[in-house]
Amino acid sequence: MDTASTGALFLGIDLGTGSVKGTLTTVDGDVVATTTRPVTVQRPQPGFVEMDATTQWWDTVCSIARELADVADGRTVAAVGVSGLGPCLVMTGDDLEPLHPAILYGVDFRAEEQIASINAALGAAAVFERCGKDLSSQAVGPKLAWVREQLPEVWEKATRWFGSHSFVVARLTGEWVLDHHTASQVDPFYDLAARDWAGDWIAELLGDLSLPRLGWPHEIAGHLRPDAAEATGLPVGTPVVFGTVDAWAEAFSVGARRPGDLMLMYGSTMFMIQVLPSAASSPGLWTTCGVEPDSYTLAAGMSAGGSLVTWTHDLVGGAPYDELISEARAIPPGSGGLLVLPYFAGERSPIYDASARGVVVGLTLEHGRGHLFRAAYEGVAHGIRQNLEVMAGVVGRPERVIAVGGGVQGGLWTQIVSDVLGVPQELPAVTVGASYGDALLAAIGTGAVPPSTDWTRAAEIVRPDPDAAALHDRFHESYRTLYPATREHMHAMAAAQQDGS
Known part of the structure; x- marks a missing residue:
């Protein structure tokens, strides 16, 4: 402390x-x-x-x-x-x-x-x-x-x-x-x-x-x-x-307050919040009141993010994260031809399916733990992209993406996400989290600071690598078609799990 x-x-x-x-x-x-x-x-x-x-x-x-x-x-x-x-x-x-x-x-x-x-x-x-x-x-x-x-x-x-x-x-x-x-x-x-x-x-x-x-x-x-x-x-x-x-509260804490601002939260689940000039809706996404009066947001959430990374870490023997990240970093984009659907806890948006299940496509005897670890990162990144594509169809591409949460540490995951999305991300200098936004709301509420007060500090920028982005574009087409191609089998497995089979 x-x-x-x-x-x-x-x-x-x-x-x-x-x-x-x-x-x-x-x-x-x-x-x-x-x-x-x-x-x-x-x-x-x-x-x-x-x-x-x-x-x-x-x-x-x-x-x-x-x-x-x-x-x-x-x-x-x-x-x-x-x-x-x-x-x-x-x-x-x-x-x-x-x-x-x-x-x-x-x-x-x-x-x-x-x-x-x-x-x-x-x-x-x-x-x-x-x-x-x-x-x-x-x-x-x-x-x-x-x-x-x-x-x-x-x-x-x-x-x-x-x-x-x-x-x-x-x-x-x-x-x-x-x-x-x-x-x-x-x-x-x-x-x-x-x-x-x-x-x-x-x-x-x-x-x-x-x-x-x-x-x-x-x-x-x-x-x-x-x-x-x-x-x-x-x-x-x-x-x-x-x-x-x-x-x-976390979006508020990092200054995601203007229309076009989008906060991407790297947590145990993934969350995306885009600030809107007025209410706009899309099936599969969530339109809500914003934090401030007269504001609205369009949001999306994935049921697994950091929790999938943790599961993969535990699955491959619980090696130190630094070691796994180093191995994953050494593997080229595309994880050696692996693609993961990250529906290991069902999915919330833009696909809403409690019976969706995780899928790993492309495994061979030549793949190692580093490939699987990187593929988990990339699979979540493709899920983020799919959500942002649906958002863009309603309100346009975000003008600014601000990345927060524990998953921004280490740099690999944020780089993969920027490569898959093809957009830069800002990493605020102060990333305390939602509790920082709570303190700011308390200061505003008591009149200690004006409502427009922004405590955000200068940010680091993570920029996409053009070569990696081009490869991920090809993989994303497979990602988008994989869920409808496997949904029937997912549901059968989910039913078997419910029955205790």
């Missing part, structure tokens, strides 16, 4: 799938301290992805806050911002104690039947028109319906429902709130044009469902109550802003 600087401080905390991270900053965006805690995800059965909201979210936030409060060393923590993986769902009673394990975002496919029944009831075209996207595992609405149908005892007791960050905000302040961006992923129960709840559809499908107060991520949701102050070590009455989903 690194420390520096003086004066009033802003605390940002981000809840991730693998860790929770806290960052203290000054009003100028200088990082005073950062710290992380590992957290775990549970997969109790195929298609179910969960976390314990108390132990993994709240308890971890308290631990991080106490550590960073000590680092503040008497300096004022002027405000707190929280972001989190999402959109997620956890239901509680008035005591804010979770009644079930938190259901995670689009990687949890449990509500496929509810998606079908909601589309049948409302009409898929009507949902797309009102919500700006098709229903998918990314949507919270079908998961609410799943709880109502599959966990009636929970539904009966529940009085409130939350995403990851809004759960923590409630435990800090006692306020039940949700930011407009996250609400715009509670499909089909948020009207994108009206920027309000779709009360008629809620009443039709869920009955008398209570709803949180809406606001923007930078707005003050409430103030730290005494029990939370004791748990976190922060002063009673400290302002807490609404916060938002982690990927959008």
